[in-house]
């Protein structure tokens with residue numbers, strides 16, 4: 113199916129052509145007709161499927177037909193995403209799509225000054241792309257009124273919830289007086305996500321697509337058993353021996369990321385950092401250096417790297433196994449794109465063996481083990497036997513990604529009901 117047969121305006125088609133889009137991706141084929149009808153959508157799709165265009169193009173198409181100027185301090189469409197990187201990426205994509213139109217896209221996220229964002233909002237926006245926290249600050253300061261939005265999108269809704277933004281999301285929803293078309297995109301589904309969807313979506317069309325070209329056949333999964341304190345050494349050795357030129361390394365803690373970058377530097381390997389403590393501009397610069405090949409390695413935490421679109425990345429390394437098996441899938445989703453082969457390499461110390469079992473269950477395949485000579489772990493079998501015993505398993509299952517994160521839903525049942533009624537009545 114071609115974009116030229118979608119009834120889009122000339123200026124939109126011209127921009128899409130410049131982006132190199134001709135045929136619709138599967139998610140676009142499914143979502144575009146539903147979105148154009150104005151129906152709510154609940155879609156399961158990962159980054160790399162073309163989901164941004166799937167929700168953005170129908171909105172742009174609608175706004176172009178509407179053609180009324182944006183009032184100061186308001187927006188017509190609101191797109192929520194969990195991280196600043198993802199917000200910036202979505203806003204970049206949409207800006208490319210609306211290049212030949214007069215539509216105004218404003219991005220709103222933390223880590224940068226409020227004032228420049230406020231200035232842009234004061235002119236009025238057609239589309240605002242925002243993280244929930246910073247958006248809420250602007251709403252409270254009356255820099256943005258979202259009462260009358262016609263479209264609302266949740267991108268990576270699962271991650272928005274994982275990051276403890278549920279109460280912000282509900283507060284934001286209370287500000288909406290119109291009855292917007294809502295599109296919710298998520299890589300995974302959970303009870304909490306389904307509950308939110310049931311609360312705010314009206315008869316949504318459920319859409320599910322697999323990430324194109326990220327089947328098990330294009331990604332090889334291997335793991336190296338290694339003691340925790342020798343992981344950096346092993347990383348440097350593999351990069352050198354195997355001549356890896358572009359490696360995205362995932363860690364669980366910012367501190368680990370800082371140390372790896374320092375140590376790789378000593379080995380003459382240029383590595384950059386992508387984590388939440390870095391200023392937005394520094395993170396963007398790091399990403400640009402990594403994408404352009406100036407830096408060979410990017411070390412990232414899950415949250416910071418979520419949703420980043422890095423084309424055909426050959427190697428992803430789990431320096432730490434993620435706490436949640438689902439995050440393994442998110443992480444390795446950066447490799448093996450566009451039909452190219454990708455490798456997912458995990459460094460596993462004893463404590464991480466249980467996550468390996470959970471990951472193997474989730475991805476439905478055994479991960480090949482490679483014991484690198486000189487890095488063997490002692491008494492491994494005894495440890496594995498102990499780990500398989502029930503109490504240890506139970507203990508590990510209670511781990512969460514961020515034990516300090518706020519409680520998910522701080523709204524009373526009564527308030528929840530009020531929000532539901534409010535939204536369903538469309539008043």
Ligand code: AMP
Nearest residue numbers: 133135136137159160161162163164165
């Ligand atoms: P997304 O899943 O929205 O992050 O998109 C992943 C990548 O696919 C981005 O680089 C998009 O620019 C690109 N893309 C989206 N739709 C199409 C399309 N129909 N044809 C070619 N590339 C596309």
